[in-house]
Amino acid sequence: MVYLTRVEHFNAAHRLFNKNWDDEKNFSVFGKCSNPNWHGHNYELHVTVKGEPSPDTGYIFNAKALGKIVQETIIDKVDHRNLNLEVDFLKDNFTSAENFAIAIWKELQPHIEQHGAQLHAIKLYETPRIYVEYFG
Ligand code: NI
Numbered sequence: 001m002v003y004l005t006r007v008e009h010f011n012a013a014h015r016l017f018n019k020n021w022d023d024e025k026n027f028s029v030f031g032k033c034s035n036p037n038w039h040g041h042n043y044e045l046h047v048t049v050k051g052e053p054s055p056d057t058g059y060i061f062n063a064k065a066l067g068k069i070v071q072e073t074i075i076d077k078v079d080h081r082n083l084n085l086e087v088d089f090l091k092d093n094f095t096s097a098e099n100f101a102i103a104i105w106k107e108l109q110p111h112i113e114q115h116g117a118q119l120h121a122i123k124l125y126e127t128p129r130i131y132v133e134y135f136g
Helices: 023-034 061-076 098-114
Strands: 001-015 037-050 118-127 130-134
Touching: 001 061, 023 118, 037 061, 061 098, 061 118, 098 130
Parallel strands: none
Antiparallel strands: 001 037, 037 118, 118 130
16 A cells, blocks of 8 residues: 655634633633634645555556645635635534544545545644644
């Protein structure tokens, strides 16, 4: 089995808060990420697929095609957006990196399978020093 990773960048705004809590409680749990006027992150998304190299091409997945899928399915919908307000697949969900990674997996998986490969991992950096990984 061979693993292929495509890396993409995007910027987005969000706010972490529990609507059942007051601002004080939200600040105590989520800190600056609970700022009512939003804040942004420079996200880095690593999408890893796995498969066996094709006898016809030597590829497990055409990296350019993978980039196009990630761009159209995810990046175009989240880049320079407000994750809480403008992203359909995060609607009514906490916009934590954890939930975001799971949502990205769900969006991408059907497209990856259409190409005869399997999705292996979503790795999402919210900051250079904090990232989450999801393996389905
Ligand atoms: Ni944040």
